[in-house]
Ligand SMILES: CC(=O)N[C@H]1[C@@H](OP(=O)(O)OP(=O)(O)OC[C@H]2O[C@@H](n3ccc(=O)[nH]c3=O)[C@H](O)[C@@H]2O)O[C@H](CO)[C@H](O)[C@@H]1O
């Protein structure tokens with residue numbers, strides 16, 4: 059009761075202050091009085107001149123109110139602070155999330171489909187038990203067969219991207235004789251309507267035939283030293299490809315394919331073959347059990363693959379994809395070839411063995427069916443409806459520098 063009285067007295071005094079300033083009479087019974095505390099406090103501060111009431115009791119009252127208001131202000135500031143912190147941490151979280159998303163996106167775009175070594179799973183089939191071709195790998199990369207794509211549509215999509223497809227080809231020693239057919243048939247079938255830049259490695263630039271190239275297509279001849287071992291010529295392609303990408307292709311191309319020269323194009327080869335990392339199923343082994351694949355089987359070699367592992371047997375005659383991804387593949391194969399060479403080991407099928415090891419643990423994002431690598435001597439089969447690119451028949455003894 060006493061405290062109530064004190065309160066009331068304070069209020070009355072304060073109300074007087076308020077009323078003096080605003081020239082409005084206010085009764086202590088006014089229902090607005092409790093709200094007036096704040097207004098009064100500020101009004102009191104605004105008051106000019108000596109205070110009307112000099113009594114000590116009301117002063118103590120004002121101090122009490124001031125303390126209350128100070129406490130209120132402190133709470134207010136704390137609340138604002140908390141809201142601000144809450145906001146900024148939310149925005150930080152948001153930024154962090156966005157950053158992570160960006161990283162994830164970038165990571166996904168750049169990711170190679172790595173799979174662990176020693177994993178036990180069924181060998182994928184290329185042709186199903188019903189004789190139908192399988193259009194997808196068990197890691198969900200397309201296997202490109204006739205009928206799985208619309209040539210007009212897929213070329214139109216990629217043509218809009220204004221891409222350049224670098225194509226490396228090696229013709230050393232007597233292999234220059236394959237150049238004419240290779241280039242002429244490529245001009246008829248290979249990425250027709252696209253910007254194609256051939257990079258031709260040879261030890262005899264004077265043997266390079268004159269072939270009329272289509273619009274936006276060019277050929278650069280690069281001289282390399284001769285070799286008296288065919289194995290050395292084929293495996294060194296990885297190093298040459300790696301160095302060419304480093305020195306030129308990073309700036310000059312979007313995609314790159316490295317192709318055997320002892321070949322001919324018989325059918326369309328277009329944008330359906332484009333992707334991050336491309337391998338081709340070797341025509342000789344697409345119905346073979348993986349333990350019979352001619353992988354390198356000596357554990358001492360970096361190309362070693364155990365009998366219980368393997369997806370497909372990939373041909374060394376075709377490797378392709380985005381410049382960056384082909385670079386990784388070529389560089390890794392070159393490094394593994396160098397390690398083997400230092401131990402005087404040459405894998406069963408040179409760089410093809412190392413490429414098979416690479417593709418087993420770094421899955422291609424698209425796999426080309428044997429339509430994209432056939433052999434002229436092989437009879438046609440039901441599942442391969444169209445032959446696009448094929449190894450010509452050659453007399454090994456006559457064209458290779460060594461047996
Ligand atoms: C169809 C297929 O997948 N073929 C692969 C297979 O045998 P191939 O019998 O197809 O190998 P190959 O004799 O065609 O040699 C591969 C390539 O090396 C170049 N070359 C070779 C010898 C020579 O004297 N001059 C010359 O320029 C030429 O570009 C040739 O196309 O195994 C080789 C590795 O051993 C390569 O991986 C080949 O790509």
Ligand SMILES: [Mn+2]
Pocket residue numbers: 318319320375449
């Ligand atoms: Mn060949």
